[in-house]
Amino acid sequence: MGVAVIFPIAWVIYTLVRGENVTSPVTGDPYWYPYPFLNPYLQPNGYFGVGIYVIGIAAAILMIAALAVWRTRVGRRADTTEEEPTDDVAVETESQTEAEAAPAAASPKPVKKR
Secondary structure (H helix, E strand, O other): OHHHHHHHHHHHHHHHHHHOOOOOOOOOOOOOOOOHHHOOOOOOOOHHHHHHHHHHHHHHHHHHHHHHHHHHHHHHHHHHHOOOOOHHHHHHHHHHHHHHHHHHHHOOOOOOOO
């Protein structure tokens, strides 16, 4: 599940590094970030505030990934418990029944003498 957050974390790092080196096309500020929660100049605690947002978003992604994995596993478990016997199982059962019946048929019945 940790794989689910690799790309988002890499993107955040890239965005934070790039944001310092890009001039805002609208305001002319010497920095530009695509989202306000990633802008350390708008956060009361600077990069620490951005880190809190990033950790919260990563936790949400991990929870959604964990829910998806759990749901998939529950679905597979339900599918395997509700299966009907296949033809192989039915053939096996029939041959076992024939094998069990064969010795009884092969043994002669005692003949009563008068």
